[in-house]
Amino acid sequence: MRPMKVTSCMRDFHCPNCGQRLTFENSACLACGSALGFSLDEMALLVITTGDDADRAGFVSASEYELCANRHLAECNWLVPIRTPTWLCSSCVLTIERPNDADPAGLAEFARAEAAKRRLVAELRELKLPIVGAPGPVFLRVISKAPVEPAATGTTTVGAVMMRSA
Numbered sequence: 001m002r003p004m005k006v007t008s009c010m011r012d013f014h015c016p017n018c019g020q021r022l023t024f025e026n027s028a029c030l031a032c033g034s035a036l037g038f039s040l041d042e043m044a045l046l047v048i049t050t051g052d053d054a055d056r057a058g059f060v061s062a063s064e065y066e067l068c069a070n071r072h073l074a075e076c077n078w079l080v081p082i083r084t085p086t087w088l089c090s091s092c093v094l095t096i097e098r099p100n101d102a103d104p105a106g107l108a109e110f111a112r113a114e115a116a117k118r119r120l121v122a123e124l125r126e127l128k129l130p131i132v133g134a135p136g137p138v139f140l141r142v143i144s145k146a147p148v149e150p151a152a153t154g155t156t157t158v159g160a161v162m163m164r165s166a
């Protein structure tokens with residue numbers, strides 16, 4: 001088997017409203033202030049609008065999409081359809097254990113680990129590689145030295161990858 005040449009396939013990101021060049025992690029445009037969220041399906045940052053311009057290219061309505069419930073805890077800027085049961089994006093929902101709320105050092109590392117994981121999940125999607133383990137979805141335990149707590153409810157551990165955050 002030939003070694004696969006892996007280069008970062010992350011593309012540039014731009015504000016759909018004003019064209020400002022942005023990074024994968026931005027949740028607001030640095031130039032026009034538009035609220036932004038990342039769409040894995042579109043592999044782009046989209047403007048979350050509360051106005052009547054949701055049909056503009058690159059815009060979604062705030063009545064249909066919001067930022068992931070981990071927007072503060074994990075600085076997650078991914079879009080989630082409003083009625084998603086877990087309120088978590090398709091990256092955050094893969095994490096079933098995280099450092100507990102009384103572990104600030106662990107939580108800081110958790111945010112860093114989740115940011116790296118979002119990039120990985122997006123790159124896997126761009127490479128058209130499935131995010132699965134055997135025999136089912138991959139779930140992650142983001143752990144630290146302190147006790148951890150369940151991160152997402154309603155999931156079952158099928159396979160686990162340990163990401164040491166501390």
Ligand SMILES: [Zn+2]
Nearest residue numbers: 015018029032
């Ligand atoms: Zn902008």
Ligand SMILES: [Zn+2]
Nearest residue numbers: 068076089092
């Ligand atoms: Zn998320």
